Amino acid sequence: MKILNQIENFFGTLSKRLTKHPIVPFLIFGFVIASIGFLPHTGFIRWGTMGIYAYIVIFTVVAMGLNLLLGFSGLISLGTAGFVGAGALGLGVFMNMGIPFEIAALLVLIIAGSIGALIGLFSLKVEGIYLAIATLFVGEILRQIYTQVEIFGGQAIRIGTVRFLGFINLSMINQTQRSFLFLIITILMVLMMIIMHNIVKSKTGRALMAISRSQHAAQAMGISLLKYRLTAFILATLFATFGGIMYGLYFQNVPTTAWTLDLSLFVIAMVVVGGLKSIYGTFLGVFIIHGVPNLWLKNVFGDISYIFSGILIILVIIFYPYGFIYIWYDLKKIYFKYKARWSKKKVTDHE
Amino acid sequence: MSKPILVLDNVCMYFGGLKAVDNLSFTVNEGEIVGLIGPNGAGKTTVFNCITQFYKEYTGDIYFINNDVKKDLRDIKVTEIINQGLVRTFQNVELIPDLSILDNLLIGAHNQYETGIISHILRTKKAREEEQVLKEKAYEILKFLNIFELKDFYVKGQPYGVMKKIEIARTLMSNPKMIILDEPAAGLNDRETDELENLIYEIKKKFNTTILLIEHDMGFVMNICDRIVAINFGKFLAMDTPKNIQKNKDVQEAYLGSDA
Numbered sequence: 256m257k258i259l260n261q262i263e264n265f266f267g268t269l270s271k272r273l274t275k276h277p278i279v280p281f282l283i284f285g286f287v288i289a290s291i292g293f294l295p296h297t298g299f300i301r302w303g304t305m306g307i308y309a310y311i312v313i314f315t316v317v318a319m320g321l322n323l324l325l326g327f328s329g330l331i332s333l334g335t336a337g338f339v340g341a342g343a344l345g346l347g348v349f350m351n352m353g354i355p356f357e358i359a360a361l362l363v364l365i366i367a368g369s370i371g372a373l374i375g376l377f378s379l380k381v382e383g384i385y386l387a388i389a390t391l392f393v394g395e396i397l398r399q400i401y402t403q404v405e406i407f408g409g410q411a412i413r414i415g416t417v418r419f420l421g422f423i424n425l426s427m428i429n430q431t432q433r434s435f436l437f438l439i440i441t442i443l444m445v446l447m448m449i450i451m452h453n454i455v456k457s458k459t460g461r462a463l464m465a466i467s468r469s470q471h472a473a474q475a476m477g478i479s480l481l482k483y484r485l486t487a488f489i490l491a492t493l494f495a496t497f498g499g500i501m502y503g504l505y506f507q508n509v510p511t512t513a514w515t516l517d518l519s520l521f522v523i524a525m526v527v528v529g530g531l532k533s534i535y536g537t538f539l540g541v542f543i544i545h546g547v548p549n550l551w552l553k554n555v556f557g558d559i560s561y562i563f564s565g566i567l568i569i570l571v572i573i574f575y576p577y578g579f580i581y582i583w584y585d586l587k588k589i590y591f592k593y594k595a596r597w598s599k600k601k602v603t604d605h606e
Numbered sequence: 607m608s609k610p611i612l613v614l615d616n617v618c619m620y621f622g623g624l625k626a627v628d629n630l631s632f633t634v635n636e637g638e639i640v641g642l643i644g645p646n647g648a649g650k651t652t653v654f655n656c657i658t659q660f661y662k663e664y665t666g667d668i669y670f671i672n673n674d675v676k677k678d679l680r681d682i683k684v685t686e687i688i689n690q691g692l693v694r695t696f697q698n699v700e701l702i703p704d705l706s707i708l709d710n711l712l713i714g715a716h717n718q719y720e721t722g723i724i725s726h727i728l729r730t731k732k733a734r735e736e737e738q739v740l741k742e743k744a745y746e747i748l749k750f751l752n753i754f755e756l757k758d759f760y761v762k763g764q765p766y767g768v769m770k771k772i773e774i775a776r777t778l779m780s781n782p783k784m785i786i787l788d789e790p791a792a793g794l795n796d797r798e799t800d801e802l803e804n805l806i807y808e809i810k811k812k813f814n815t816t817i818l819l820i821e822h823d824m825g826f827v828m829n830i831c832d833r834i835v836a837i838n839f840g841k842f843l844a845m846d847t848p849k850n851i852q853k854n855k856d857v858q859e860a861y862l863g864s865d866a
Contacts, residue, residue: 450727453726453727453728453729454723454726454727457723457726457727457733457737458712458716458719458726459723459726461702461705461709461712461713461716462713462716464702464704464705465702465713465716468701468702468703468704469700469701469702471660471696471700472696472700472701472702472713473713474660474684474685475658475660475684475687475688475693475694475696475700476688476693476713476714476716476717476776476780477685477686477687477688477689477716477717477780478685478713478716479685486723532704
């Protein structure tokens with residue numbers, strides 16, 4: 256009996272510690288998503304839809320970056336697509352020069368990060384709608400560069416097989432290898448989620464919220480507007496560029512014309528629909544904006560599916576203006592209400 | 607004799623052609639509770655904004671003396687003021703509504719973090735320990751103010767009295783030598799005002815700080831302050847003990863109008 260108790264205690268404390276640790280939910284979430292990559296082998300989903308799931312995973316990272324900007328720091332950027340393109344195309348250009356994947360990725364991140372810092376400096380001079388316009392043209396400049404400058408040449412940059420970590424060749428064309436590529440981008444997404452979680456729960460996250468909610472209080476508490484606006488822009492660009500690198504890694508063929516304002520606006524929609532300031536909400540937003548129309552609605556409604564996805568988004572915004580993720584709190588409320596009612600009933604029955 | 611901690615010397619502040627503060631000079635001594643009173647639009651908040659360097663365009667000098675080091679506050683950036691041991695609250699509570707009360711307090715300790723963003727991302731042992739130490743400190747302050755049970759709730763939706771308390775709690779996080787309170791009792795009911803009165807005494811005793819406050823509630827000011835500065839239209843009227851201020855002709859005139 257004693258031993259049994261001890262074992263129970265051990266598992267009790269273990270499970271308590273595990274469920275309490277903040278990164279555990281992210282790992283479980285990542286595990287579930289990664290399993291999608293292996294489902295086509297079982298015939299449960301079609302190979303053709305894998306790309307859509309990959310796109311969702313990639314744009315979750317991109318949208319998280321924008322969420323840091325829009326949700327936490329109250330700043331806006333309409334140039335997100337440009338930076339995703341910078342990540343994907345930059346990776347392609349460097350890799351075609353013969354630079355290994357990891358080093359090319361690092362180079363792209365450094366370059367894009369410095370451009371982000373530059374925009375951050377701009378953002379101190381302009382506010383609100385003017386900042387939106389400034390970033391709009393940054394995105395436009397980047398788009399023009401991709402389509403006009405010769406090194407990005409033509410319609411698309413082919414990356415081809417990626418030699419990952421220097422010992423394993425992964426190609427999009429091979430089905431098993433594609434599953435592994437999906438696994439890798441899921442791991443990267445979970446990694447970025449944990450990074451995001453750690454940032455927003457730290458001093459930096461609080462400072463970002465302070466500069467957007469109350470500049471006076473922020474300054475009186477010693478939070479420099481300059482420093483944290485720069486931080487916000489650099490982080491957002493790094494997340495977007497990282498998403499671009501994931502795009503290059505998975506799709507291995509990067510179009511030069513895809514990085515338009517449309518895409519930037521869709522990323523904003525993902526953040527707003529999913530949930531400002533929420534990590535899972537960001538994923539949910541990407542799923543609603545990109546996943547739902549492409550996975551389901553298109554099969555049912557064909558070409559007019561975008562009308563339905565438009566209506567869906569409007570409904571979500573009407574009922575959940577702070578993001579669809581807040582449905583979770585409503586569900587919780589309902590659960591506790593019924594639980595309370597049920598336990599009351601039990602008590603009265605007992606009497 | 608008590609030592610001066612804050613010295614205003616001929617401070618003037620103009621908004622365009624309007625003289626908001628006009629040749630104002632007064633001194634606050636260490637360990638005092640000083641009230642700044644005056645009719646509406648007398649320039650009280652402007653004085654506070656000058657002291658905390660939100661306005662830099664004033665003329666004259668403002669000195670802050672901490673540990674016998676006299677510093678001209680004009681040379682210090684607004685975000686560095688808190689590091690000098692000088693911290694303020696705002697007339698309309700300036701809190702972060704969608705952060706928990708605990709997180710709002712931790713914002714007050716922003717400058718006490720030594721670890722950077724990289725160690726926060728990696729959650730290194732040092733970063734976690736540092737966070738824990740500051741959290742404990744926040745718990746202590748919250749317990750002191752009797753709002754410990756609310757620590758995990760959002761600021762949004764809290765009653766006004768609690769928000770005022772949170773703002774005071776946030777100032778205490780920075781180990782202040784001097785706290786500047788902008789209308790701490792505004793919007794509070796009588797019971798809350800009495801509680802605040804005790805609280806300010808306790809803060810002064812426990813944290814060993816000097817307090818400068820603006821307040822319209824005359825009963826509150828007369829009870830709590832060691833000395834009172836009265837101003838009108840930015841001009842200095844008098845600085846004296848509450849009793850003498852009540853008898854002062856100029857002050858009576860400013861509030862009630864003259865006989866003539």
